[in-house]
Amino acid sequence: MGDEATLFERIGGEPAMARILDEFYARVLDDPELGPFFRHASMDSLRRMQLEFLGAALDGPLGYSGLALSHAHQGRGITARHFNRFTQHFLETLRARGVGEAEVVDVIARINTYADDIVGRSAVSE
Ligand code: HEM
Incomplete structure (x- = not known):
């Protein structure tokens, strides 16, 4: 049981996810509704943090050293619509x-x- 590959490993682990994230953030930056959120972002650091985050959230073996997601995203005006577009780009990139x-x-x-950690409370009504 303990020897079973984690979800992260089944996707190909760190090297595969790093390539997925390169393509994913290129798509996000190209999206006119999402790109502006990242205008002042340090994309290298963001890709690294996202890699760690997914490496942990998809059952390891990576650990996440970044901010709590609620803290990193609060006050940015991210709505459910933004979240869904973001997730859709990720789905399309994985495929x-x-x-x-x-x-x-x-x-x-x-x-x-x-x-709920990403979408701002005041924006949920959308
Ligand atoms: C489940 C979906 C998401 C996950 C797992 C996620 C994950 C992360 C992570 C791990 C960080 C880095 C935190 C740190 O620096 O310590 C981050 C930062 C950030 N995220 Fe997200 N995020 C998600 C959705 C979104 C969406 C929908 C948007 C905007 C439409 C967004 C915009 C940002 C921005 C602007 C930053 C800060 C970048 C910077 O200035 O360095 N995120 N996110």
Whole structure:
């Protein structure tokens, strides 16, 4: 049991996820509704933090050393619509990179559990 690959490992671990995140953030920056959020972001550091975060959230073996997601995203005006677009880009990138459909579904379900941490309270009514 303990020897079973984690979800992160089934996707290909750190090297595969690093390539996925390169493509994913290129798509996000190209999206006219999402790109402006990242105008002042340090993308290298963000990609590294996101890699760690996913490495931990998809059952390891990475650990996450960044800010709490609620803290990192509060006050940015992120709505449910932004969150869904962001997640849709991630889903499309996983598919484009050849990740299996079962893993894609598992990853998106896992990511959706963080919606309340990302979407601002005052914006939920949208
Ligand atoms: C489940 C979805 C998401 C996850 C897992 C996630 C994850 C992260 C992580 C790990 C960080 C780095 C925190 C740190 O620096 O310590 C971060 C920062 C950030 N995220 Fe997200 N995020 C998500 C959704 C979004 C969405 C929907 C937006 C905007 C539309 C967004 C915009 C940002 C911005 C602007 C930063 C700060 C970048 C910087 O200035 O360095 N995130 N996110």
